[in-house]
Amino acid sequence: MSNVIAYQNPGSAEVLKPVTRDLGLLGPGEIHLRQTVIGVNYIDVYHRNGIYALPLPAVPGVEAVGFIEAVGEDITGPQQRRSSDLCGIAGWQLCAGADHTGVHGDQTATGTG
Numbered sequence: 001m002s003n004v005i006a007y008q009n010p011g012s013a014e015v016l017k018p019v020t021r022d023l024g025l026l027g028p029g030e031i032h033l034r035q036t037v038i039g040v041n042y043i044d045v046y047h048r049n050g051i052y053a054l055p056l057p058a059v060p061g062v063e064a065v066g067f068i069e070a071v072g073e074d075i076t077g078p079q080q081r082r083s084s085d086l087c088g089i090a091g092w093q094l095c096a097g098a099d100h101t102g103v104h105g106d107q108t109a110t111g112t113g
Contacts (some may be wrong), residue, residue, distance in 0.1 A: 041063065062096060067087065
C-alpha cells in the first residue's frame with residue numbers, strides 16, 4: 001500500500017487529499033520505489049490547477065528520490081537495479097506525491113547510498 005496525495009478535480013491546494021492506494025504487482029521492467037525526498041515544481045502547480053490537465057484522479061509530482069524495495073523481471077543491462085539501491089526519477093512519470101510508487105526501471109537513475 002502507498003500513502004499518496006491526490007486530487008479528484010483541478011483547483012487550489014485545498015483539492016489535495018491524502019489517500020491510500022494499492023501498488024499492484026510488479027510488471028516486467030518495473031520497480032517499486034520507497035520515496036524519501038520529492039521535488040515540488042511549478043509544473044506540479046500547473047497540473048493541479050488544470051493549466052496542464054492530467055487524467056483524473058491524479059497524483060502530482062515529477063521528481064523523487066528513494067530506495068528500491070522490489071525489482072520486476074527483465075531488468076538487465078544498463079538499467080539493472082537491485083533492492084536497496086538509491087534511485088531517482090524525474091520527468092513525466094507522475095507519482096512523486098506518494099511514499100511508495102511503481103515505475104519503469106528505464107525511467108530511473110541509480111547512485112550509491
